[in-house]
Amino acid sequence: MITAKNLYKNFGKLKVLDGVSMEVASGEVSVLLGPSGSGKSTFLRCLNGLERIDSGEIIIDNVYLARNRKSIAEIRSEIGMVFQHYNLFPHLSVLQNLMLAQRVVRKRRVRKALEISRELLRKVGLSEKENSLPAELSGGQAQRVAIARALCMKPKIMLFDEPTSALDPVMTAEVLRVIRKLAGEGMTMVVISHEIDFARDVASMMHFMYNGRIIESAPPDNFLNSPRSEIIKEFLKIAK
Numbered sequence: 001m002i003t004a005k006n007l008y009k010n011f012g013k014l015k016v017l018d019g020v021s022m023e024v025a026s027g028e029v030s031v032l033l034g035p036s037g038s039g040k041s042t043f044l045r046c047l048n049g050l051e052r053i054d055s056g057e058i059i060i061d062n063v064y065l066a067r068n069r070k071s072i073a074e075i076r077s078e079i080g081m082v083f084q085h086y087n088l089f090p091h092l093s094v095l096q097n098l099m100l101a102q103r104v105v106r107k108r109r110v111r112k113a114l115e116i117s118r119e120l121l122r123k124v125g126l127s128e129k130e131n132s133l134p135a136e137l138s139g140g141q142a143q144r145v146a147i148a149r150a151l152c153m154k155p156k157i158m159l160f161d162e163p164t165s166a167l168d169p170v171m172t173a174e175v176l177r178v179i180r181k182l183a184g185e186g187m188t189m190v191v192i193s194h195e196i197d198f199a200r201d202v203a204s205m206m207h208f209m210y211n212g213r214i215i216e217s218a219p220p221d222n223f224l225n226s227p228r229s230e231i232i233k234e235f236l237k238i239a240k
């Protein structure tokens with residue numbers, strides 16, 4: 001479903017992606033971790049064309065990500081992305097937030113958009129909040145609305161960039177429960193997260209990024225119990 005081959009990207013003189021490759025098959029969950037500034041967010045942003053790579057290849061569900069708007073638009077329509085800060089429109093209700101892109105991008109009729117919005121609010125456990133404004137939600141609830149909003153577009157892939165790092169433990173658990181459910185339903189996902197227990201449960205593969213490279217990739221048991229790299233051993237000591 002996702003093929004990233006030999007991605008390179010610089011910001012000025014700074015090498016941010018230094019030959020990154022990753023394959024994610026349909027229904028698999030890749031968990032990406034690594035220290036701050038190692039390039040994780042940049043990698044994710046490149047995958048859906050928010051950021052341009054200098055060289056390398058990205059293929060999403062058999063579509064080659066080229067440098068033209070058409071292919072970027074095509075790829076983005078397959079991918080939902082959720083960030084650390086949920087970026088809901090503050091002046092719109094939960095329901096309006098969910099309906100907006102469906103109406104504008106997917107050109108869905110009001111009734112259809114409403115139906116899908118309510119279905120996904122139910123899924124994230126927030127049916128009773130449809131008329132609330134984002135400011136009236138807890139961080140965990142707002143993040144679940146952001147997830148529902150992304151799911152309304154019926155993406156084939158979901159990308160999560162530290163979806164719980166701004167949340168307290170209770171809200172983190174609420175959000176992770178939703179992501180686990182998606183994993184159980186076979187959604188293909190790349191998740192940047194340092195929640196180790198969560199990663200152990202849902203990851204097909206775990207990847208460690210360091211200075212713009214993925215220095216180790218392994219299934220969670222191997223990755224967590226017997227990482228080869230000393231850097232990862234040290235990192236996991238702190239993360240646990």
Ligand SMILES: Nc1ncnc2c1ncn2[C@@H]1O[C@H](COP(=O)(O)OP(=O)(O)OP(=O)(O)O)[C@@H](O)[C@H]1O
Pocket residue numbers: 011014016034035036037038039040041042043
């Ligand atoms: N638009 C930009 N312009 C210039 N430099 C950037 C830009 N975006 C990111 N960088 C730099 O690229 C490097 C990688 O950033 P990135 O956000 O991908 O790291 P990260 O692994 O996601 O870190 P964190 O864990 O803190 O989120 C950092 O040194 C960052 O300062």
Ligand SMILES: [Mg+2]
Pocket residue numbers: 040041042161
């Ligand atoms: Mg980041």
